[in-house]
Amino acid sequence: MSVFLSIWLFALGALATVRAQNNALSFNFDQSSEAMSHFSNRERTRFPMFAEGSIYHVIVVDQSGHGHFRKLQHAIDSVPRDNHKWIKIQVRAGIYSEKVEIPIDKPYISLVGDGRHNTVIQWSDGGGSATPDYATFSVSADNFVARRITFKNIFYPPTISQAPAVSLYGDKVAFYDCGFIGVQDTLTDLLGRHLFEGCYIEGYIDFIWGYGQSVYHGCTINVTSGPYNDRIYGAGYITAQGRENIEDSNGFVFKYCTVVGTAFAYLGRPYQRYSRVVFYKSYLSDIIVPSGWNPGFVAGHGGSVAHAEVDCVGPGSDTSQRVKWGRNLKPNELNLLLNTNTFINQDNWVENQPLPTRRMAPKLLTLRTSTTTKKIRRQRQRIPSSRSFPYAHPGKG
Numbered sequence: 122m123s124v125f126l127s128i129w130l131f132a133l134g135a136l137a138t139v140r141a142q143n144n145a146l147s148f149n150f151d152q153s154s155e156a157m158s159h160f161s162n163r164e165r166t167r168f169p170m171f172a173e174g175s176i177y178h179v180i181v182v183d184q185s186g187h188g189h190f191r192k193l194q195h196a197i198d199s200v201p202r203d204n205h206k207w208i209k210i211q212v213r214a215g216i217y218s219e220k221v222e223i224p225i226d227k228p229y230i231s232l233v234g235d236g237r238h239n240t241v242i243q244w245s246d247g248g249g250s251a252t253p254d255y256a257t258f259s260v261s262a263d264n265f266v267a268r269r270i271t272f273k274n275i276f277y278p279p280t281i282s283q284a285p286a287v288s289l290y291g292d293k294v295a296f297y298d299c300g301f302i303g304v305q306d307t308l309t310d311l312l313g314r315h316l317f318e319g320c321y322i323e324g325y326i327d328f329i330w331g332y333g334q335s336v337y338h339g340c341t342i343n344v345t346s347g348p349y350n351d352r353i354y355g356a357g358y359i360t361a362q363g364r365e366n367i368e369d370s371n372g373f374v375f376k377y378c379t380v381v382g383t384a385f386a387y388l389g390r391p392y393q394r395y396s397r398v399v400f401y402k403s404y405l406s407d408i409i410v411p412s413g414w415n416p417g418f419v420a421g422h423g424g425s426v427a428h429a430e431v432d433c434v435g436p437g438s439d440t441s442q443r444v445k446w447g448r449n450l451k452p453n454e455l456n457l458l459l460n461t462n463t464f465i466n467q468d469n470w471v472e473n474q475p476l477p478t479r480r481m482a483p484k485l486l487t488l489r490t491s492t493t494t495k496k497i498r499r500q501r502q503r504i505p506s507s508r509s510f511p512y513a514h515p516g517k518g
């Protein structure tokens with residue numbers, strides 16, 4: 122038996138209790154069986170195993186005072202600057218009323234809650250045009266992963282306003298079994314490569330928007346305006362993707378997702394001219410408006426937009442009345458987008474995170490900077506920091 126394997130088996134033993142507590146092996150997709158019976162479990166579950174061997178240190182956050190900290194932000198503040206070993210912050214059940222930021226110099230944090238219905242981080246902020254700044258939870262650092270936790274923005278002024286639950290600036294950021302709850306701009310998926318797996322995303326206007334390069338795998342998307350539900354509004358917008366140049370590598374890809382809701386919605390309205398969005402093998406309920414896509418912010422420039430629906434099912438998946446513009450994805454580009462490894466996981470960062478992984482043994486962390494990371498960093502320089510966001514944001518629906 123190799124030394125490496127023995128160390129790993131030892132780690133497995135030590136983690137047995139944690140594994141049992143977290144029930145991590147029953148990977149929980151939050152979808153109605155009706156919707157998802159179209160696809161096999163094997164197809165939907167990409168990372169069925171669980172490995173946590175590369176965790177270096179654990180910090181416990183507990184509101185009742187039985188952990189290291191009562192506030193999540195205090196736990197984050199305790200992580201050393203320029204951290205380079207995975208640190209797990211476990212957040213016990215409770216509603217944490219906090220606005221939280223993972224600053225750029227605190228990479229390699231793994232945040233784990235007690236289930237998305239039990240551990241909730243919420244705050245109320247929004248309204249003006251500095252959209253990303255209002256987020257309840259923002260990630261500026263690279264290499265972050267969260268699991269089993271909900272982020273919520275409860276800013277509910279008389280009219281619907283921009284109020285994100287999260288703003289993501291970091292590269293190599295993943296969320297598993299998490300919830301994102303808001304009305305407008307809920308998931309401000311700004312920049313970097315991101316994976317969302319088995320997550321629940323709720324909102325009404327542009328509620329998955331930004332310049333992110335992201336795969337949404339097996340997520341439930343609920344179009345609903347929360348406390349505004351009893352008012353009469355037009356159709357909402359699920360996505361507002363912001364790819365600006367034909368060379369930019371970003372876009373949103375939805376695979377095996379379930380789209381439901383209490384309001385009608387467009388699959389998206391492009392936020393920039395080269396906006397790229399794909400829905401693949403997803404269930405679309407009857408809330409999707411027949412034309413599918415709204416010209417949004419690029420009216421008259423739909424010629425460069427690229428959106429696609431591939432093998433979707435459900436009453437909202439009928440494409441016979443879809444708009445004619447925006448069908449610019451070439452087959453090779455579509456293949457690149459649909460393969461998670463070529464689109465976001467070029468340097469195997471997904472497997473290197475201390476989370477569900479296809480391998481039994483964790484791979485040792487490699488800290489080299491890939492060309493993709495460099496490219497994303499250059500792109501990020503156009504959007505300098507969470508405190509100075511130069512872009513005007515989509516207005517109200």
Ligand SMILES: *[C@@H]1O[C@H](CO)[C@@H](O)[C@H](O)[C@H]1NC(C)=O
Pocket residue numbers: 341343344345347381382383
């Ligand atoms: C979507 O939101 C509505 C309104 O809040 C709620 O009744 C419904 O259960 C949600 N759907 C899912 C799948 O969670």
